[in-house]
Amino acid sequence: MEALNTYREGPDEKGHFGIYGGRYVAETLMPLILDLERAYGEAKIDPAFIQELDYYLEHYAGRPSPLYHAKRLSERLEGAKIYFKRDELNHTGAHKINNCLGQILLARRMNKSRIIAETGAGQHGVAVATVCALFDLDCVVYMGETDIERQAPNVFRMKLLGAEVVPVSSGSKTLKDAMNEALRDWVANVGNTFYLIGTAAGPHPYPAMVRDFQSVIGHEVREQILKAEGRLADTLVACIGGGSNAIGLFHPFLDDAGVAMIAVEAAGKGIETGAHAASITAGAPGVLHGNRTYLLQDDDGQITEAHSISAGLDYPGIGPEHAWLRDTGRVTYVSATDDEALEAFSLCTRLEGIIPALEPAHALAHVMKIAGDLPNDHLLVMNLCGRGDKDVPTVAKALGVEL
Amino acid sequence: MGNAAADRIAERFAGLRAEGRAGFVTFVTAGDPDFETSLAIVKGLPAAGADLIELGMPFSDPMADGPAIQASSQRALKAGGSLKRTLELVGAFRDGDDGTPVVLMGYYNPIYIYGVERFIDDALAAGVDGLIVVDLPPEEDEELCLPALEAGLHFIRLATPTTDEKRLPKVLTNTSGFIYFVSITGITGTKSVDSEAVAGAVSRLRESTELPIAVGFGIKTPEQAAAIARVADAAVVGSALVNRIAEGADASGEAKAGLVASVLECARELAEGVRNARLDAPAAGDRRLSSAKGS
Structure with missing residues (x-):
């Protein structure tokens, strides 16, 4: 990548930005991640998808x-x-809704009926719960116990929106542990579940996809x-x-x-x-x-x-x-x-x-x-x-x- | 493999075929609940019926594991466990046992930080036979799989219910020692195995590989182990043994008296299930094992 004259071409086809990125996941998830990559690759150049996303960004999110x-x-x-x-x-x-609208439209396109997510401050969780309410999809949000305590208003907002908020008590009980738990859920519910990651991290194609939506x-x-x-x-x-x-x-x-x-x-x-x-x-x-x-x-x-x-x-x-x-x-x-x-x-x-x-x-x-x-x-x-x-x-x- | 004479995994599966039975594979986390107790457990496992030993490399964020094995990792880390100590534990086990294969199972980051080349050298020196690294799919083979195979360490891949026919060849490429079929979609120690579904999956796998097939992730009881032993070449049990360690430790993770005996008793019961499986009910899944018997 260093040979290119641009900083905007990444990642390569294996999801690498230089030595970073990649797809370090359990085999159970590999076919799902490949499916997602394919589906996103098609959606992002589909004028109908882009038009629908633009519509919601303007009229629903207020952009x-x-x-x-x-x-x-x-x-x-x-x-x-x-x-x-x-x-x-x-x-x-917050900015989180930009990404959530993009991914929820993709999840619908992939016929997934159940959305899972991790959240730290609860801003991403609220955004996910919001789009799930909008599109009538089941929503499970993993959140560390420590974060649940310090972000009580957002926890209540998610519940009002119809999401199930699952407290995570392992490890440091914060965002990283919520992400571990969401990955565990995904491995156990591969058929109907879409993992809506909130940040530009995780296995390829998430870092590039979330970046594009943001x-x-x-x-x-x-x-x-x-x-x-x-x-x-x-x-x-x-x-x-x-x-x-x-x-x-x-x-x-x-x-x-x-x-x-x-x-x-x-x-x-x-x-x-x-x-x-x-x-x-x-x-x-x-x-x-x-x-x-x-x-x-x-x-x-x-x-x-x-x-x-x-x-x-x-x-x-x-x-x-x-x-x-x-x-x-x-x-x-x-x-x-x-x-x-x-x-x-x-x-x-x-x-x-x-x-x-x-x-x-x-x-x-x-x-x-x-x-x-x-x-x-x-x-x-x-x-x-x-x-x-x-x-x-x-x-x-x-x-x-x-x- | 680099050194065929020392291929304990191949020898062990050949021996099992000759005996006409499936193997019993035990999983415990290295250093759980502390180094000495863990070493005593591991040393006792072959006599309790373990044909192959999987040792977990403790990790702070075991994403593919359920609560039982998560807790085992935390106990081991709290007691000073590390990748270095795990290799020392294998070395200490090897001092008294040169026949039982030892496979390390875990996540990539500790190995990456240890240094891949140095890890492979030290693992071979300690007497490790193979590696199972959960978060290294075939797409990342250049990281560890290829250098490990080159050096003479088996790299054992997980095949799962989501591994379809199109993907299977990719999973089987650069796999050696045996195939580990994950019997459920889920994390360790949660759902229970469906032995009929496993039988179908194992026979489909056999059409694509000559390697022995071990099955794990949902086996908790001697009965479940026996059901798997009728259709697969080995049954892997982890969470059930690890739960005995949890029960045998106090709230701070210190081993109480009787912990080692309790774990080994559990292993013995499971091993018996595996060993007797085909005596009372020979099944269709035995076809490859019985045909291989005379060879």
């Missing part, structure tokens, strides 16, 4: 989401001109910034857990050499404490959940527990395309701590009247670090990929407020 000049924030930070891509305004409150974010930004400014942005910033909102924003710009890109991992209580979720900053390549990528692990290859105040970033791995983009140097990967994210959360709420999710608050924390050193004509676009309603209890607890 395009605005590109908003965060004027007061820009003034306060005294530097770059900051834009927010307002994906928190989508139906269900790339609507970047495509819209391109049009919107050209209209607003007459040129492309200088810097794009997004938070990164598995990496679906980041790859969705970045991918359409990967070959625009003048556009710098920064992905912000969760540094939790600090990289040096070991309690973080920064797989690229502090992990090493390994194989988990169907793909080779950067993972938090010990020297025996055992996966270690991630930590972040943000349940959506609390995952010890990262999408394989990000691993490759890191190695090629095309995207810069940095991190922000729980405390920095909380500070950004408050600032955004007070200055812009937007309560961001704790996930994009990590991206904003990095914007706060760099914006002041940039000139006033530097165009910076940050993906505000989720809204913070779900995080209100967590933030109250962190601030010592009893609700």
Whole structure:
């Protein structure tokens, strides 16, 4: 892949981005993954499929989401001109719906009647439960017990939407364990079940498919910034857990050499404490959940527990395309701590009247670090990929407020 | 294979054919609940009737395993288990047993981190005969399968109910030692095996391969083991044995007195089921075994 003049051609036919990606799954799942690859390959070039997806993105999810000049924030930070891509305004409150609409239409096309999913913060689970309600499909969402506790509003929303939420008590009881359990379910229910993965990770074709469905974010930004400014942005910033909102924003710009890109991992209580979720900053390549990528692990290859105040970033791995983009140097990967994210959360709420999710608050924390050193004509676009309603209890607890 | 003289797996299946019975394959996780107790169990298994020993390589995220084997991995890791210790356990077993084949079963990441070449060297030196790596399908053969075969380690592939006729040749390519037929669609130790469906699947597999066929993933009782032993070349039991280890350990994972004896007693009952299977009810599935008897 290094021989190509583009960063946008991957993956290869075996699902590899450089050495990353691949299809590391049990034999029981292999035929299903090959079926999915075939079905997606046909759907993505079928005008009827594209038209149907566009319809739901516009009329149901509310796309395009605005590109908003965060004027007061820009003034306060005294530097770059900051834009927010307002994906928190989508139906269900985050970018997750983009991917869910794509995959649910594919599941219908494949005649699957039962949808399973994993969720961390619950944003993906809510989006899955939503599209399952819309299309009248059975829905089972796996969620770690720890996450169920800290994201109670989303758990209730999923149940209202008719989903069965299955608590996962194995391992660290968070997103990675929910994904293990969803894979176990899939192996046991191969005939009628579609696994709707929420991030740009997992076995091929998921990383590429989820990226494609999320790339609507970047495509819209391109049009919107050209209209607003007459040129492309200088810097794009997004938070990164598995990496679906980041790859969705970045991918359409990967070959625009003048556009710098920064992905912000969760540094939790600090990289040096070991309690973080920064797989690229502090992990090493390994194989988990169907793909080779950067993972938090010990020297025996055992996966270690991630930590972040943000349940959506609390995952010890990262999408394989990000691993490759890191190695090629095309995207810069940095991190922000729980405390920095909380500070950004408050600032955004007070200055812009937007309560961001704790996930994009990590991206904003990095914007706060760099914006002041940039000139006033530097165009910076940050993906505000989720809204913070779900995080209100967590933030109250962190601030010592009893609700 | 690199060294035919030391092919314990082929020798063991040839011996079983000569005896006219199926083999009994036991699975326990290496180092569960601790290294010494685990070694005592493994050393006792051949006398309890195990014809072939599968040893689980403990992993933090065993995606194809049910609660029993997940818990066994966690006990082993908590007690200091690692891939290095697993290889040491095989070496210690080999000191007293040069005939029973040992197959390591697990997930790729610990091997990848250990280093593929170094792992193959150390596994051979310890006396490992084969590998079953759940998350390495034929599509990823270049990772470990091909270098392992080249070095003389068997690479045993899983065939499953979702492996259709079109895919089977791909699964059988670069497979050696035996075929492990996963009798259910599901994770270990959950659903129960349907022996009639297995009989049909095994006879279909036989049309495509000369390799012995072991069946596992849903066998819990001596009766189920016997039913499988009538149609397949070996029956694999894991969760039932691992459950005995769980029952024999206290809440913190420490072995209580009698744990080893309890596990071996369970193995003995299952082995008896396998050994007597064809005495009371010879079945149609025996056709290849009986025809091979005289050869």
